Amino acid sequence: MYRYSVSEFKRRVLALVRAIPPGRVCTYGQIALLAGKPGAARQVGMILHGWSPADGELPWQRVINAQGGISTYKVGWGELQRGLLEAEGVVFDAGGRCDLKRFRYDPTVTSG
DNA sequence: ACGTTGACGTCAG
DNA sequence: TCTGACGCCAACG
Numbered sequence: 217m218y219r220y221s222v223s224e225f226k227r228r229v230l231a232l233v234r235a236i237p238p239g240r241v242c243t244y245g246q247i248a249l250l251a252g253k254p255g256a257a258r259q260v261g262m263i264l265h266g267w268s269p270a271d272g273e274l275p276w277q278r279v280i281n282a283q284g285g286i287s288t289y290k291v292g293w294g295e296l297q298r299g300l301l302e303a304e305g306v307v308f309d310a311g312g313r314c315d316l317k318r319f320r321y322d323p324t325v326t327s328g
Numbered sequence: 329a330c331g332t333t334g335a336c337g338t339c340a341g
Numbered sequence: 342t343c344t345g346a347c348g349c350c351a352a353c354g
Contacts (some may be wrong), residue, residue: 243337258351
């Protein structure tokens with residue numbers, strides 16, 4: 217698909233995203249940090265941006281912003297992402313945000 | 329090489 | 342809580 221020579225960072229990001237279990241979410245900053253580039257949250261978004269939304273191989277919908285909200289409305293995939301997450305059990309409030317303390321998945325914490 | 333843009337994050341008011 | 346400013350780094354013209 218869009219597998220053009222991925223760099224080390226991209227590789228790590230994709231691996232981390234794939235490690236997110238259904239019904240859980242991660243933030244861009246969290247992914248960037250674990251991928252080895254603290255503060256490179258924007259680059260995480262860019263990497264996912266180059267990925268097809270129809271590609272079920274990558275659970276890109278489980279990556280949201282640090283406020284627990286959807287950041288893909290500006291590219292037209294907001295409704296799709298929210299729908300996919302809700303189908304997995306993630307609950308959004310009236311403000312379109314979910315409770316990160318409840319749904320955030322941290323690979324470094326083996327508690328779940 | 330340079331300036332602008334962007335699926336973001338953090339700090340100050 | 343919401344807004345504005347700055348930083349981050351890769352992609353684009």
